Amino acid sequence: MEHNSTKSNINWFPGHMTKALREMEKEIKNVDLIFYCLDARAPISCINPKLTKLAGNKKIIYVLTKCDMVDYKKLEPLRKQLTTNNSVAIALNGIESNSTKILYDKAKNLLENKIEQKKQKGLNFSIKAMVVGIPNAGKSTLINNFCRKAKTITGNKPGVTRGKQWVTVDEGLILLDTPGTLWPSFENDKIARNLAYIGSIKDEVLDTTNLAFDFIKDIVKLDKNLLQSRYNIEINQEDTTLDIFDKICKSRKCISRGNELDYDKCAGIILDDFRKGRLGKIILD
Ligand SMILES: Nc1nc2c(ncn2[C@@H]2O[C@H](COP(=O)(O)OP(=O)(O)OP(=O)(O)O)[C@@H](O)[C@H]2O)c(=O)[nH]1
Ligand SMILES: [Mg+2]
Secondary structure (H helix, E strand, C coil): CCCCCCCCCCCCCCHHHHHHHHHHHHHHHHCCEEEEEEECCCCCCCCCHHHHHHHCCCEEEEEEECHHHCCHHHHHHHHHHCCCCCEEEEECCCCCCCCCHHHHHHHHHHCHHHHHHHHHCCCCCCEEEEEEECCCCCHHHHHHHHHCCCCCCCCCCCCCCCCCEEEEEECCEEEEECCCCCCCCCCCHHHHHHHHHCCCCCHHHCCHHHHHHHHHHHHHHHHCHHHHHHHCCCCCCCCCHHHHHHHHHHHCCCECCCCCECHHHHHHHHHHHHHCCCCCCCCCC
16 A cells, blocks of 8 residues: 555546547537536536537536435535536436426526527427536436436446437437546546545546545545544544554454455445445535
8 A cells, every 4th residue: 555645546538438528529519408417526526628628618507416415505615616607507316206307497498598489480399418427427317317217227336328328308308328438637636536436437447445545534634523433433633544544444344364454345345335425425525
């Protein structure tokens, strides 16, 4: 374990993401607006410069997904920060039934003029929207919520959706599901770590033991009580991150043969606890 490392070297930009971005570039002219999914646990870190560029001046509805996993009051300033002339931001729980109704209403609202113009010509108008975001942000879940049916494949790991898929919600709304996309190099390590913590970067390309070490360091800065109460440990002023890691290992009985502490196993437990919300409601940004 590199205890003094500041550079995380986290990177995941496989070929399927380049391909997906190219496909999305082709489709962008066919859509009226964008549903841009951002994980509420790290919404600012989730903003992909490639997607922002792709969106150009299309209207954007930022969807702060997984808001059930954070403290709504703490999310509010971030939500407001994302509201501009060209965009609105809405926090929701994508697995709560019918939570997308507000998004549908907002979309109609934003495109009111276009809908009205078509109506006057006696034409029907279907809103076409592209659903974008980083891997595991809840894009496909959101689409299924709109449809009240499992029309797309979802899963609790990044990289589930591999190709674009048009989904008709009803005669008024057609959605394009897209694969989660990242970008070739992260601006800073904090962003990279946040994306790794929330499960947007596949664990196979990560050193999860180092990641858990960094996670402990970041969480202690935020609120050490979260670790104290989950793992039933006492964190003292003079404890180093490694001391805390040791305490969690012991508390969770992560001991390998020969009585060594099993940091790898403990790292898995810590990251899983965070990702499943067992450490409490945490906003990393
Ligand atoms: N608690 C909670 N879980 C959610 C929410 N939205 C999605 N999830 C879960 O997050 C995981 C990822 O959801 P997906 O819809 O597959 O994510 P995606 O953005 O399509 O992922 P890729 O296709 O890999 O890019 C699943 O386990 C969902 O059940 C939410 O609002 N709250
Ligand atoms: Mg998906």
